[in-house]
Amino acid sequence: MRASDITKLLKREPFEPLRIGLSDGRCVLVRHPDQVVVAERHLLVGLARIESSQPMATPRSADAVARDWMIINLLHISTVEPQNGNGRRTRSGRSS
Numbered sequence: 001m002r003a004s005d006i007t008k009l010l011k012r013e014p015f016e017p018l019r020i021g022l023s024d025g026r027c028v029l030v031r032h033p034d035q036v037v038v039a040e041r042h043l044l045v046g047l048a049r050i051e052s053s054q055p056m057a058t059p060r061s062a063d064a065v066a067r068d069w070m071i072i073n074l075l076h077i078s079t080v081e082p083q084n085g086n087g088r089r090t091r092s093g094r095s096s
Contacts, residue, residue, distance in 0.1 A: 001077040007038050009080060017083035023076040029057035029083060035066060043072040 009018060010033040018030045020043075028045055030036055035058035037044040046066025048059045059066060 001074050001080065003038050003040055003074060006036075006043060006074070006077075006080070010036055010038070019079075019081050019083050020072070020077055021079035021081070022072065023078050027055055028070065028072070029055055031058045031060055031083075032062040034062045035059060041074055043074065043077075045070045045072060 010030075015033050017032075020028045020030060022028070028047075030045065035046040045056075046058055047056050047068040047070055048064070049067050056070065
């Protein structure tokens, strides 16, 4: 997954929450684009909390302060899809 691909999805109007699937099987729900910082090779995602029993997610409100942060290497993003499951799934373009 390229940084420009993620940036494009985060800037869509209106924004639709995204579920980012990671190569280790975990997923991160992005409820608001202001909780994500895109860098050349990483995403920095502000999380409401990190709990092993629940999916990781950004705070519900854009104004909320993140309690935890997660740094995700773009190479470990396997899928990006709308939270509601409708629409097209985007897979990483990297080769194995």
